Amino acid sequence: MAFDVQEFKKEYQKTFEELFAYSYEDGSKTEQFIALGDLVRGRYSEDWIQTITNYNKKKEKQVYYFSMEFLPGRMLKSNLLNMGILDCVKQGMEEMGLDLDEVARAEVDPALGNGGLGRLASCFMDSIASTGLAGNGNGIRYRYGLFKQKFINGYQIELPENWLRNRNVWEVRKENKAVIVRFGGDVSFTQDGEGKLRVRHENTRDILAVPYDTAQVGYNNGIVNNLRLWSAEIPYGDEARFSTEEQREEVKRITEVLYPDDSNYEGRLLRVQQEYFFSSAGVQSIVRYFKRLNLDWSLFPDKIAIHINDTHPTLAIPELMRILLDEEGLTWDQAWEITKKTVSYTNHTILQEAMERWPETMISDLLPRIYQIIQEINRRHIDKKTPLYGEELTQRTAIIANGQIKMANLAIIGSHSVNGVAKLHTDILMADTLHDFYVMYPQKFNNKTNGITQRRWVQIANENLTAMLDETIGAEWKSDPEEIKILKAHRDNKAVLDKLEQVKLANKKRFAAYALKEMNLEIDPTALFDVQIKRLHAYKRQLLNVLHILDRYLQLKDNPKINLQKRVFIFGAKAAPSYYYAKQIIKLINAIADMINNDPALNDKIKIVFVENYGVSLAELIIPAADISEQISLAGKEASGTSNMKLMSNGAVTMATLDGANVEIRDNVGEDNIFIFGLKSDEVQEYYRNGVYNSRDIYEKNPRLKRILNLLIDGTIPGVETEARDIFDSLVMYNDEYFLLKDFDSYLQAQYEADKAFSDRDRWNRMALMNIASSGPFSSDYTILRYADEIWKIKPQN
Structure with missing residues (x-):
């Protein structure tokens, strides 16, 4: 599928004019994308026909x-990458006065x-x-x-x-x-x-x-x-x-x-x-x-x-x-x-x-x-x-x-x-x-x-990291993901760690620009970006994350001068239309975001970003910017998780229960490069068997947790009286089906350990590097x- 830049430019101009009967320079971004898509489809169609013909002939x-x-997700860049013509097309479009990234954004995510x-x-x-x-x-x-x-x-x-x-x-x-x-x-x-x-x-x-x-x-x-x-x-x-x-x-x-x-x-x-x-x-x-x-x-x-x-x-x-x-x-x-x-x-x-x-x-x-x-x-x-x-x-x-x-x-x-x-x-x-x-x-x-395909989640979503990896360990990891483990040899190389930090910072600035443009929300790219992106479901425990945010909020309200790591909490989640409880949690998160993001007394120590209409393209923006990957489902409830793999391959450090593939991630990255907390699966099963779990008891005996939970019912959070009361009742009166209260102290401890690690930049960058270097076995190619x-x-x- 080789292509030279001049040939591409000529073909693109011809394709555009045949489709729209005017020059590409006058076209909208959508028209420029459609013309490029048609050209690309024409380029691979011969291989498409040949592949099917070969299968049929050989009776494979x-x-x-x-x-x-x-x-x-958007398919343009993925097709260009897999065809081996991404760089050629990018250069050709640049020479024609077009920006491939802008044109690619005109493609709609297939729903x-x-x-x-x-x-x-x-x-x-x-x-x-x-x-x-x-x-x-x-x-x-x-x-x-x-x-x-x-x-x-x-x-x-x-x-x-x-x-x-x-x-x-x-x-x-x-x-x-x-x-x-x-x-x-x-x-x-x-x-x-x-x-x-x-x-x-x-x-x-x-x-x-x-x-x-x-x-x-x-x-x-x-x-x-x-x-x-x-x-x-x-x-x-x-x-x-x-x-x-x-x-x-x-x-x-x-x-x-x-x-x-x-x-x-x-x-x-x-x-x-x-x-x-x-x-x-x-x-x-x-x-x-x-x-x-x-x-x-x-x-x-x-x-x-x-x-x-x-x-x-x-x-x-x-x-x-x-x-x-x-x-x-x-x-x-x-x-x-x-x-x-x-x-x-x-x-x-x-x-x-x-x-x-x-x-x-x-x-x-x-x-x-x-x-x-x-x-x-x-x-x-x-x-x-x-x-x-x-x-x-x-x-x-x-x-x-x-x-x-x-x-x-x-x-x-x-x-x-x-x-x-x-x-x-x-x-x-x-x-x-x-x-x-x-x-x-x-x-x-x-x-x-x-597994996941690193072609999309690293090569396309994180071009800066891709270039850094190529420069540091060569390009073999692109065709054999296991080869990324060579990066481990650089875990004590200060120059490589600093470069990795700069890559992460650039990705965080890119997301911060998006938050400012689309949500009119200013966030600090040097803060710790704490990310939880997945379906909204009670067992995935977005609520546990919320309780942790409220704990930080109370500490800052008590003492605005407290030395607390600055964090940006990023959520992306849809709730099923008929899942009333999940929709109540969305309303609660948004209400807390309004309260916290607009409170000058907090000195921007906490910001909450809940992106609308989370999907593949937003994931490609958020994942490369993440410092912490929240994988906090109750142990034994998540089948696997794959956001955990996408985030680790981009250098986020996992905050996790021993659930789903988190167990295998821990085994690959080692205990020092992951934050593990909470009940184990067999302990959860034992609670189910003996029926002795009592969330009301935990609420009454844990003053720190009680104070946080009372925020849901004392009017502190504006505009969620009904939703917050229902959520409070689910946790305290109806025995907390997914054991958030039981795991709370352990979760908090892990979060403050993460703060400490993040403040030591070399240590954190080393942890990020080890996550990237350990991500190869989670390639969907091997699966x-x-x-x-x-x-x-x-x-x-x-």
């Missing part, structure tokens, strides 16, 4: 990664994901291509995706995120690959001439699934894989059946928003429609590809691996069964063997309430044939396992129970591999959450600790190669 085994979310699950899926797509694996993504092309978050008077307001308003330059609509997905109707059976049962569907509501393909460009290897996202449309020629506005709206709704409000029946029904829609479309597309290979059906698992990312795509299992049984005429045993060998499942939670369950009646009405197949899978499971494991244990693993269909149970029973995403998480799944299944299927369970070798059984192409 391919993996299909099914995920409800993909959160790719296709929510948090870690979706970002992981996109890191994986990048790594699958970059490690030379034959792989594809399968998901939904949401018209609005996740909501756009606005703060009005401190409250979260959800607005539509119209990310497609100026078209998506990276996607290609493939009408010729569209399939029909059926909902509802009646199922009956007839015998054909050979005495075989045939399934008949009547009165169904048929929806056209149209794929939009997006190239996944591998890093400097010429491989371009495919991410296929499906859009729901009215079938061609079937417009008469969708004659009313309401009927047409129902079709649009299927691929309109990510995670519709599931606090009511209609919202949950829409969620199931979405899940079946993209699962069915994806499986149909895969079967169509396999049939072109002209191979025996028994070879299906040798050519196809379907991976389901969490329980959302679990309906791919009965859908594959349906096609093999009803359309291809296989026997149940043949179809079941193929399905199990083909499908693998990643579990992303240990929270039982987060494992999807759907009402039996909902599935039977919406997907009558799928419901019959699930019933039969369940019946055979019970018949087979009861004699071996007894009725009690078998019933606990049943897919259908108490009028509910349990998707995690179906995912485990219908797949050949079940993996957790951090060592601790997998251990908890086997010992507790999924223990019954582990007893039955020990061979299925395995761990694949999550993906483990998936490929141990689960999918596919090998890199190059």
Whole structure:
């Protein structure tokens, strides 16, 4: 894909003028971006075609990664980097009087994901291509995706995120690959001439699934894989059946928003429609590809691996069964063997309430044939396992129970591999959450600790650090992330430590400029930047962070001259629209920010920045500027976390409980380069078992904590009387579900240890360096190669 600067300039000018019929100099930033995007897509299209042709010609085994979310972030720079033309394009644009960074900012973040699950899926797509694996993504092309978050008077307001308003330059609509997905109707059976049962569907509501393909460009290897996202449309020629506005709206709704409000029946029904829609479309597309290979059906698992990312795509299992049984005429045993060998499942939670369950009646009405197949899978499971494991244990693993269909149970029973995403998480799944299944299927369970792609999170997000690393240890770490460990040799090199400090300061100044411009908030770049960016959820304990901030606030109010480390607390988080408690916490944080940021008596010792509409692009701005990475979930609740890995790779020091992948981060960086506090997972489990935890008791006996908590109910914090009272009650009256009060003293101690470390600049810079130098093993490239070798059984192409 080599390009020289003059050639680029000529092509860019030509592309722009063909698109807009005037000079690029007169174009808006959005038009300049669209022209550049079109040019780039044209450059990789030959490799895209060639990659697909090679896979088909060699009949390569391919993996299909099914995920409800993909959160790719802006793709321009990522594509330029992976194609090896980033520097050339940057120089060419500069010579044309354009700034690549400004043009890149005109790209809208695709609103296709929510948090870690979706970002992981996109890191994986990048790594699958970059490690030379034959792989594809399968998901939904949401018209609005996740909501756009606005703060009005401190409250979260959800607005539509119209990310497609100026078209998506990276996607290609493939009408010729569209399939029909059926909902509802009646199922009956007839015998054909050979005495075989045939399934008949009547009165169904048929929806056209149209794929939009997006190239996944591998890093400097010429491989371009495919991410296929499906859009729901009215079938061609079937417009008469969708004659009313309401009927047409129902079709649009299927691929309109990510995670519709599931606090009511209609919202949950829409969620199931979405899940079946993209699962069915994806499986149909895969079967169509396999049939072109002209191979025996028994070879299906040798050519196809379907991976389901969490329980959302679990309906791919009965859908594959349906096609093999009803359309291809296989026997149940043949179809079941193929399905199990083909499908693998990643579990992303240990929270039982987060494992999807759907009402039996909902599935039977919406997907009558799928419901019959699930019933039969369940019946055979019970018949087979009861004699071996007894009725009690078998019933606990049943897919259908108490009028509910349990998707995690179906995912485990219908797949050949079940993996957790951090060592601790997998251990908890086997010992507790999924223990019954582990007893039955020990061979299925395995761990694949999550990873991130340093290409985006260091090379693109932190160009200053990238240049410093290249200069200090060479560029090999870019293609082999483990090589970053060479940096450890410089941990006592004062010149390198000082340079690292300057890189961090420059990134902090960049974020400070953003806060001033966008929020009219002045922050000191030399202060300690304390960062917590993740979904707003009670178990992630943003509230514990709030209690610590209030403790500092009280100290400064008591003694404005106290020698306290200056800090900027940075939050980024969205709460699910129906998650009332999480939205109350957002309001509380914003109210405290208003109070603290406008109190001159605090001498700017504390500032709070809560960024609106947190997403990938904001993460790329915040993460390189972070000094502390808050990973403070209650031990045993977070599956893995991946922000912890992104932050450490940019030189933030982790403040953590021993939860998720924090355990492995500690093992890699060493005790001296991380701040660990709080209960351990087994201690938490013991509290649950013996039921002796008493938060009211802690409140009464800990005067420092009591004083902080009383701020929530004594009127000190303006404008949150209801929210703060509810939060106080949850912690004191309703026994503090996530043990914030128990971990508070330990957390405070760790925070003041961090203050001390930060004041010793050499010590802090050494800790930052050791975090960067220890981040290599958390590359998603290595994670993906483990998936490929141990689960999918596919090998890199190059």
